[in-house]
Amino acid sequence: MQLPSSLLENAVAEFTRLPGIGKKTALRLVLHLLKQDVGDVQHFGETIAKLRRDIKFCQRCHNISDGDICSTCANSMRNQRMICVVENIRDVIAIESTQQYNGTYHVLGGIISPLDGVGPEQLAIGSLVQRIEKEETEELLFALSPNIQGDTTIYYIQKKTAHLSCRITTIARGIAFGGELEYADEMTLARSIANRLPVQQYVK
Amino acid sequence: MLQLRSISLVQFRNYVEQDFSFSGRVTAICGANGAGKTNFLDAIYYLSFTKSYFSRPDSQSVHHGLQGMRIEGNYLLNGEEQKLTCILRETNRKEFALNGEDYKKFSEHIGKFPCVMIAPDDVELVTGSSEERRRFIDTILSQSQPGYLSWLIDYNKILQQRNSLLKAAAEHHLDESLLDTFDEQLSEKGQLLFAARKEFLDTFIPLVNESYKNIAEKDDDIFIRYDSQLTQDQMRELLLTNRQRDLYLQRTGCGIHKDELELLMAGLLFKNLASQGQRKSLLFALKLAEFETLRQKKGLAPILLLDDVFEKLDAQRMHNLLSKVCVKEKAQVFITDTHAERLRQQLDKIGVEYQLIEL
Ligand SMILES: Nc1ncnc2c1ncn2[C@@H]1O[C@H](COP(=O)(O)OP(=O)(O)OP(=O)(O)O)[C@@H](O)[C@H]1O
Ligand SMILES: [Mg+2]
Ligand SMILES: [Zn+2]
Numbered sequence: 033m034q035l036p037s038s039l040l041e042n043a044v045a046e047f048t049r050l051p052g053i054g055k056k057t058a059l060r061l062v063l064h065l066l067k068q069d070v071g072d073v074q075h076f077g078e079t080i081a082k083l084r085r086d087i088k089f090c091q092r093c094h095n096i097s098d099g100d101i102c103s104t105c106a107n108s109m110r111n112q113r114m115i116c117v118v119e120n121i122r123d124v125i126a127i128e129s130t131q132q133y134n135g136t137y138h139v140l141g142g143i144i145s146p147l148d149g150v151g152p153e154q155l156a157i158g159s160l161v162q163r164i165e166k167e168e169t170e171e172l173l174f175a176l177s178p179n180i181q182g183d184t185t186i187y188y189i190q191k192k193t194a195h196l197s198c199r200i201t202t203i204a205r206g207i208a209f210g211g212e213l214e215y216a217d218e219m220t221l222a223r224s225i226a227n228r229l230p231v232q233q234y235v236k
Numbered sequence: 237m238l239q240l241r242s243i244s245l246v247q248f249r250n251y252v253e254q255d256f257s258f259s260g261r262v263t264a265i266c267g268a269n270g271a272g273k274t275n276f277l278d279a280i281y282y283l284s285f286t287k288s289y290f291s292r293p294d295s296q297s298v299h300h301g302l303q304g305m306r307i308e309g310n311y312l313l314n315g316e317e318q319k320l321t322c323i324l325r326e327t328n329r330k331e332f333a334l335n336g337e338d339y340k341k342f343s344e345h346i347g348k349f350p351c352v353m354i355a356p357d358d359v360e361l362v363t364g365s366s367e368e369r370r371r372f373i374d375t376i377l378s379q380s381q382p383g384y385l386s387w388l389i390d391y392n393k394i395l396q397q398r399n400s401l402l403k404a405a406a407e408h409h410l411d412e413s414l415l416d417t418f419d420e421q422l423s424e425k426g427q428l429l430f431a432a433r434k435e436f437l438d439t440f441i442p443l444v445n446e447s448y449k450n451i452a453e454k455d456d457d458i459f460i461r462y463d464s465q466l467t468q469d470q471m472r473e474l475l476l477t478n479r480q481r482d483l484y485l486q487r488t489g490c491g492i493h494k495d496e497l498e499l500l501m502a503g504l505l506f507k508n509l510a511s512q513g514q515r516k517s518l519l520f521a522l523k524l525a526e527f528e529t530l531r532q533k534k535g536l537a538p539i540l541l542l543d544d545v546f547e548k549l550d551a552q553r554m555h556n557l558l559s560k561v562c563v564k565e566k567a568q569v570f571i572t573d574t575h576a577e578r579l580r581q582q583l584d585k586i587g588v589e590y591q592l593i594e595l
Contacts, residue, residue, distance in 0.1 A: 144414065146400035152411055180393045180421070187417045 094139040111135040113170040130222040144185045174202040201228040239312045246306040247299040249275040266576040267595030273572035277541040283309045284351035286342040347379035350530045350538035363507040369497040380533035391425040419475045426471040437462040448521035459500040537567035
């Protein structure tokens with residue numbers, strides 16, 4: 033695709049770096065922006081820049097936050113002795129939108145898979161174990177993808193917390209049939225949070 | 237009862253667009269080399285297994301120069317009409333549907349329309365590495381034992397993860413807890429798979445021996461044995477005992493992925509001793525035992541696909557085989573040959589009704 037301006041070309045190139053955006057879509061978006069007022073586009077750009085610059089991650093649960101501690105962690109109406117362990121921030125958003133969960137979160141930042149170069153050190157597992165020790169957590173609810181890596185991650189964390197008296201449960205597995213949590217519809221997800229199950233001690 | 241009544245092929249291998257219907261139980265297909273006989277049987281296999289019998293990528297099955305393909309089969313299964321559709325889209329995305337409803341997981345389909353193929357290169361099964369025989373056993377169990385295929389898929393995934401961890405441990409430090417976790421996950425699936433294989437082979441091996449005698453009219457001193465490390469020890473113990481060696485070699489040296497179906501003749505390795513005809517007889521015996529197992533487990537005779545079998549056996553053994561599957565078992569049989577005349581003679585001799593398709 034030959035573009036008549038290098039400014040245009042640069043902008044299109046930036047948009048194509050986004051997931052799921054090809055060159056055609058990028059061009060459409062950029063041309064759309066060109067039709068807007070200069071001020072509006074300025075505002076658009078600044079919002080994005082500010083998002084990246086100012087966003088923080090909660091020091092306790094690694095969720096997105098405006099301050100050092102996120103609004104969920106700071107909310108005394110929520111059960112602070114309960115932690116829902118998720119893979120990423122999209123899962124937090126999915127679970128929050130069910131309005132069925134009233135505890136706190138812990139965002140691992142991924143799932144154990146040595147095949148993909150992800151070991152426990154790459155994930156927020158150490159901080160989770162410390163958190164449970166320090167906060168005397170009563171229940172750890174796993175909401176991880178229902179697959180082998182999800183299981184591995186649960187069993188591993190279970191091993192690391194075996195010395196603690198915290199109860200370990202998982203949301204009913206098999207939601208979204210091999211799919212990921214974020215794709216589960218709200219009703220299914222809500223039901224599986226309501227019907228959480230104890231995790232069996234693996235092999236004694 | 238399972239019966240394929242018609243099949244339609246669109247852009248599959250050498251077929252651009254062609255429909256076939258089958259009137260009875262026995263269908264004979266003849267044509268010159270390269271006419272598309274094997275492809276025809278493979279299309280039927282596709283519908284039972286959602287993939288080719290010959291482990292090739294789906295894209296190679298699309299007619300050269302065209303995009304996408306489709307195989308559709310109309311069956312009669314226990315008196316009810318059933319339609320299977322396999323579509324490979326232009327994007328190489330595969331869709332598989334039963335009566336118009338797409339499967340989310342193809343593995344759910346395996347075993348619903350059982351089918352057994354016997355093709356010329358299959359002699360690898362008795363002469364090749366142990367992997368060939370594991371795959372053979374796994375194919376039968378995947379069709380006949382609920383859960384088996386998903387345990388196997390899980391086992392292989394965990395095994396890969398464990399091997400990756402062993403590799404990573406050689407460069408960094410070892411996370412013992414993670415290795416313990418994989419050992420536990422692997423052992424759970426390993427024990428399930430071992431128990432399933434053992435139970436299956438306890439009845440399967442006698443069936444093979446019996447089939448061999450039926451074809452060869454003697455036993456040729458053949459001895460078949462299931463050999464697994466899990467016979468002596470629990471998988472968990474094996475992994476613990478071998479951990480240092482696994483760490484050194486950076487791969488998992490024990491488990492059901494090392495199982496072997498040992499084939500002996502007069503106490504020696506079958507493949508080193510057996511004649512061509514004996515190899516072929518044992519191959520057929522294994523396949524017929526597969527057929528028999530599926531028939532028992534499913535309560536219906538699988539569709540039998542016989543490719544070029546005339547090239548393989550002497551007249552008497554051929555006669556024994558054909559009368560077994562076409563007359564005694566009442567299975568639906570598709571059989572190919574390059575010579576229409578030879579096919580006719582053989583089928584007339586056993587006195588079975590058949591339809592002849594010339595490609
Ligand atoms: N993707 C494809 N597109 C077009 N033609 C193909 C494709 N794949 C295979 N063929 C053709 O199909 C033919 C082979 O068909 P097949 O193996 O079924 O023959 P056959 O009748 O079994 O022959 P033989 O008697 O030698 O075993 C070859 O001529 C090959 O070129
Ligand atoms: Mg052929
Ligand atoms: Zn927080």
